[in-house]
Amino acid sequence: xxxxxxxxxxxxxxxxxxxxxxxxxxxxxxxxLKALAEELKIPLVKIYETATFYSFLxxxxxxxxIIRICKSPxxxxxxxxxxxxxxxxxxxxxxxETTKDKKFTLEFTSCIGCCNQAPAAVINDKLYTSLxxxxxxxxxxxxx
Amino acid sequence: xxxKINGKKCTVDEKDSILEAxxxxxxxxxxxxxxxxxxxxxxxxxxxxxxxxxxVTSCNTYFKENISIITEDExxxxxxxxxxxxxx
Amino acid sequence: xxxxxxxxxxxxxxxxxxxxxxxxxxxKGSGLSGRxxxxxxxxxKWELTRKQRGERILICNADEGEPGTFKDKFILDNxxxxxxEGITIAAYAMGTKQAYLYLRGEYAYxxxxxxxxxxxxxxQLKKINLKIDIFLGAGAYICGDETAIMNSIEGKRGEPxxxxxxxxxxxxxxxxxxxxxxxxxxNVPLIIHGDWKNLxxxxxxxxxxxxxxxxxxxxxxxxxxxxxxxxKALFFGCAGGCVPYSPKLRLDCQTITSKEAMLGSGAIIAVxxxxxxxxxxxxxxxxxxHESCGYCSPCRExxxxxxxxxxxxVKKKAKKEDLEMLKDLAGLVKKTSFCGLGQSSTNHLLTALxxxxxxxxxx
Numbered sequence: 001x002x003x004x005x006x007x008x009x010x011x012x013x014x015x016x017x018x019x020x021x022x023x024x025x026x027x028x029x030x031x032x033l034k035a036l037a038e039e040l041k042i043p044l045v046k047i048y049e050t051a052t053f054y055s056f057l058x059x060x061x062x063x064x065x066i067i068r069i070c071k072s073p074x075x076x077x078x079x080x081x082x083x084x085x086x087x088x089x090x091x092x093x094x095x096x097e098t099t100k101d102k103k104f105t106l107e108f109t110s111c112i113g114c115c116n117q118a119p120a121a122v123i124n125d126k127l128y129t130s131l132x133x134x135x136x137x138x139x140x141x142x143x144x
Numbered sequence: 145x146x147x148k149i150n151g152k153k154c155t156v157d158e159k160d161s162i163l164e165a166x167x168x169x170x171x172x173x174x175x176x177x178x179x180x181x182x183x184x185x186x187x188x189x190x191x192x193x194x195x196x197x198x199x200v201t202s203c204n205t206y207f208k209e210n211i212s213i214i215t216e217d218e219x220x221x222x223x224x225x226x227x228x229x230x231x232x
Numbered sequence: 233x234x235x236x237x238x239x240x241x242x243x244x245x246x247x248x249x250x251x252x253x254x255x256x257x258x259x260k261g262s263g264l265s266g267r268x269x270x271x272x273x274x275x276x277k278w279e280l281t282r283k284q285r286g287e288r289i290l291i292c293n294a295d296e297g298e299p300g301t302f303k304d305k306f307i308l309d310n311x312x313x314x315x316x317e318g319i320t321i322a323a324y325a326m327g328t329k330q331a332y333l334y335l336r337g338e339y340a341y342x343x344x345x346x347x348x349x350x351x352x353x354x355x356q357l358k359k360i361n362l363k364i365d366i367f368l369g370a371g372a373y374i375c376g377d378e379t380a381i382m383n384s385i386e387g388k389r390g391e392p393x394x395x396x397x398x399x400x401x402x403x404x405x406x407x408x409x410x411x412x413x414x415x416x417x418x419n420v421p422l423i424i425h426g427d428w429k430n431l432x433x434x435x436x437x438x439x440x441x442x443x444x445x446x447x448x449x450x451x452x453x454x455x456x457x458x459x460x461x462x463x464k465a466l467f468f469g470c471a472g473g474c475v476p477y478s479p480k481l482r483l484d485c486q487t488i489t490s491k492e493a494m495l496g497s498g499a500i501i502a503v504x505x506x507x508x509x510x511x512x513x514x515x516x517x518x519x520x521x522h523e524s525c526g527y528c529s530p531c532r533e534x535x536x537x538x539x540x541x542x543x544x545x546v547k548k549k550a551k552k553e554d555l556e557m558l559k560d561l562a563g564l565v566k567k568t569s570f571c572g573l574g575q576s577s578t579n580h581l582l583t584a585l586x587x588x589x590x591x592x593x594x595x
Contacts, residue, residue, distance in 0.1 A: 006404075006405035006406065013367070013385075013387060014387035015367075015369075015384060015387055016367065018370070019337070046387075046388075049388070049389050050388060050389060053372065053389040053390060054337075054369075054370035054372050055370070055371030055372060055522075056371035057370050057371075071515070071518070072299035072300070073299050073300060073438065073467060073470065073501050073515050073516060073519075074299065074438050074443075074501050076515045077439055077501070077503065077504070077507065077512070078439075109338070109371065110297065110299065110371075110373055110519055110522060110523060111297065111298070111301075112338040113296060113301070113302040113305040113339065114302065115299070115301075115302050115435065115437035115499075115501070116302060116435070116436070116437050116445070118437065118443075122338055125340045125341050127338075127341065186570060187527055187528050188528075188529055189529055189530050189569075192568060199567050204394055222560075223564055223567060223568055226561070226564045227530055227564065230529050230530065230533035230537065
């Protein structure tokens with residue numbers, strides 16, 4: 001690789017573009033990925049290689065609000081299993097499912113750095129900590 | 145370059161990886177993902193050898209002067225078998 | 233807390249009055265070492281990078297993903313200006329004109345504020361022609377690895393690279409690159425400021441009464457951190473393994489390493505007296521199964537099989553052969569995985585089997 005050309009490579013940042021598409025459409029539509037590949041002049045297979053690697057990028061349609069519940073050790077030791085049951089009960093779906101009105105998706109996530117305020121979840125870039133039944137009820141009410 | 149392989153003094157081309165050099169010397173090391181036309185990926189983790197006691201993959205490890213390499217022992221055989229079992 | 237000191241970029245102005253080589257000498261002399269878990273001497277890393285010809289790049293690793301670690305988040309939430317100043321001084325010392333702040337996707341809420349701060353310090357950055365760009369991650373623990381972070385920025389899958397070549401020789405886009413942790417860089421302005429003490433940030437969580445970030449010298453004893461709490465075990469994140477709790481246990485790298493665990497980035501997860509060690513191990517195995525990048529067989533397949541067997545232990549249906557296979561697999565993954573993530577992904581199990589064998593009962 002020529003050292004002078006690195007700045008051209010650097011301006012591409014396919015991952016950042018994929019994150020933008022995910023935020024706009026709540027998943028990565030095939031049409032958008034094809035358009036991105038053409039625009040950046042990268043083979044489509046390379047776009048898919050990257051798109052399938054990251055947990056926050058989804059190839060299948062998800063709900064408008066992706067609720068990612070932390071299940072790493074600190075949250076696990078502080079009741080994340082109970083948080084799951086509460087969310088599942090209120091939304092009437094199981095983990096990895098999306099509500100019929102496409103408003104909510106429930107997923108697990110790895111540690112989000114809120115271990116001192118466990119159990120925690122991340123929803124649309126916002127962190128929600130010290131979750132209990134009351135807080136979860138408020139969260140769903142405000143997002144509906 | 146002068147090195148020791150399985151206790152014997154050998155002369156190797158420093159441009160070769162341990163796997164390639166051993167192959168040229170008639171010492172076979174099991175491997176699955178290595179191919180001479182491809183850059184070594186070191187993914188299958190079958191081509192394990194011991195370099196001065198440390199376990200490394202031979203397809204992407206190169207020689208240094210006077211190092212000692214073991215290509216066969218009980219531990220290496222066990223690790224290779226386990227990795228193969230995991231793949232299949 | 234020392235890490236919350238507001239320096240207002242005064243340290244950068246002090247640094248500018250010295251030659252870059254002098255700054256490297258000061259950092260080397262301070263004894264500052266990497267706070268991402270690897271503990272590599274920071275000044276030496278800068279020196280090795282500066283030695284290389286051509287353009288050099290600095291990456292600030294804010295992909296804090298080790299479960300139980302939230303000290304970088306603490307710095308980003310409470311004193312982000314200190315980090316930006318640290319990045320700027322590091323860039324000056326190494327002669328780099330381009331820095332990337334790789335911010336994990338889970339901390340995306342910080343992006344706007346960090347961009348605002350960088351914009352605010354544009355005049356200072358302009359003095360050394362430095363550009364700091366924020367790069368967002370998207371939920372991948374492996375991208376905390378210094379070689380995987382480079383692949384991620386290049387737009388590829390965040391898989392690790394073989395070393396050598398080391399990033400200082402051939403890194404991002406093939407250029408000499410230095411990757412430093414958030415806490416490491418945040419300490420730099422404090423070292424230049426003078427009066428700096430070599431303190432470690434510990435992230436305490438789990439079954440404790442006062443979880444949080446604590447700042448202590450490296451030789452702190454466990455009871456100073458945990459107070460009256462007396463848990464059964466301490467897990468050093470997911471990758472560091474565990475030890476039985478003892479109030480007088482010194483939380484420094486050598487002591488913990490001598491117990492076959494790793495202090496790493498200072499994450500301490502306490503498991504209470506009623507906690508189940510096999511359940512915690514199963515939780516950690518689930519983590520590694522999910523986060524394994526899949527590149528090599530031992531980590532990808534080995535952790536999957538380890539999880540299967542741990543499920544049997546939790547359900548109390550494990551047999552003697554299962555225990556033997558668990559030990560074999562844990563050793564295999566540690567000895568033959570491609571990268572540091574894989575090699576440390578079974579530390580939890582190796583130490584749990586060593587210190588809590590009675591909890592892994594067979595039928």
